[in-house]
Amino acid sequence: MKLSLNNFVALLTPAIFAQQKYYKQLGLRDRVLNLSLMVAVVLTLLWRQVPGVQELTRLLAREDLLWCRATTIAQKSLSERFLVFPSELFERVFKDLIPQLHLNWQQRLRRPLPDSIKFALKHFDRIWIADGSTNNALFLKLKSLEDLKTGQLAGKICTVIDLVTRLPIEVWFHTNPAASETNFELPLLNLLSAKTLILLDRGFYHFHFFQQLIDQEVHFITRLKALSSY
DSSP states (O other): OOOOHHHHHHHHHHHHHTTHHHHHHTTOOOSSSOHHHHHHHHHHHHHTTOOOHHHHHHHHHHSOBTTBOOOOOOHHHHHHHHHHSOHHHHHHHHHHHHHHHHHHHHHSOOOOOOHHHHHHHTTOSEEEEEEEEEOOBOOOOSGGGTTSOTTOBOOEEEEEEETTTOOEEEEEEESOTTOOGGGGHHHHHHHOOTTEEEEEOGGGOOHHHHHHHHHTTOEEEOOOOTTOOO
């Protein structure tokens, strides 16, 4: 579903506003590069695939970014702000949005579901997907990152998605890009409930974990590893 700018702003504004109290509790001042502007800047960076902070600074100076008016800011100031701005604020905004996204999906005219999903929903209350991925290498565009090794990976992420709505349920992050998916098993087990069908990334493949799922009355589908013995 495509969102107009007005709908996009209406969706995000309550989630951003809800974090203002926490923003101040962290000791952050409500200056030019505040929470609202930083969310707009990061969304623009991702949405428009802006290659670096230099180009982002130029964009911000010459045009409005989403709900924020064009603003002239020194590139150094924006770079430094990225380094110190708490990532947990973006996470909290995102997680505030998830329930509203699911509610919107329930209320809008739905597309027909594939027959396989219709059949599965007769037997399970929910159908989820868990997938772990290694984030792409850092671009190292900031001066403060220039001493890092070129091509350094940016950590590991695990996302749980509702297969029916195709919307996120939960996202976890690990700073170590070499971390195994097993690091996400405990939070995943805590998230899952009985009568769930979970489609698993093969990184979760080991029989102790499978037994824990079975004990929780969770059903699962995953790919068989080569040379597996069972």
